[in-house]
């Protein structure tokens with residue numbers, strides 16, 4: 001079975017409220033870089049948050065690595081989430097920020113140390129490990145946020161507009177870095193953006209949503225986007 005499978009997903013935020021996700025079905029294979037793109041309010045974040053377990057599923061099923069996860073709490077899902085507002089702990093060093101998820105899972109100290117160092121090297125933030133988030137640039141903070149996610153070797157990375165708070169130059173640079181990271185880690189990525197250029201340059205496949213529905217799914221060359 002695919003890395004992440006969505007089966008006839010529906011979401012309404014209240015009992016008689018509107019359906020903001022309607023009959024969404026999609027298989028995301030291991031190692032894919034799937035980008036959800038579409039206008040603001042079309043249901044991308046809601047879909048991603050259901051995969052993360054941060055929103056309840058109204059109807060349908062979500063499978064991660066073949067396991068039905070509808071009732072599995074976020075911490076027990078083998079995923080990592082990267083948000084747009086880095087969400088680093090301000091009073092912890094970069095090292096502690098990266099180690100946090102592993103500590104929670106009672107990983108042994110020497111394993112934490114080597115995992116953090118190795119991944120810090122991958123992201124070229126090894127020299128920043130003792131700093132606090134406020135002593136970092138926007139791009140460095142974004143890298144630490146990525147580092148926090150990758151140290152756990154999750155089955156899938158979920159990213160919700162992770163670059164939207166960065167200036168244009170940095171955004172383009174981080175795009176390349178995330179594409180490179182995906183190649184190096186050989187992992188599944190599910191990425192949400194409203195930016196068509198970002199979608200076309202980053203995704204190995206693109207899922208275009210509109211009004212809660214999947215309009216098209218395909219490789220960048222094959223999907224058609226209205227300008």
Ligand code: ADP
Pocket residue numbers: 013020038039040041042043044045046047
């Ligand atoms: P997108 O990520 O594509 O911008 P969202 O998934 O955030 O879209 O939102 C889809 C729809 O659900 C929108 O109409 C939005 O207003 C609504 N919505 C999102 N979050 C909530 C919430 N917590 N409570 C009620 N409605 C929400």
Ligand code: ADP
Pocket residue numbers: 089090100101102104148
């Ligand atoms: P992980 O990196 O494993 O996904 P998180 O960083 O998302 O872990 O947070 C793990 C838990 O710590 C969450 O339940 C979260 O609510 C809690 N938490 C949030 N903010 C802080 C904070 N400033 N210090 C300590 N724990 C926090």
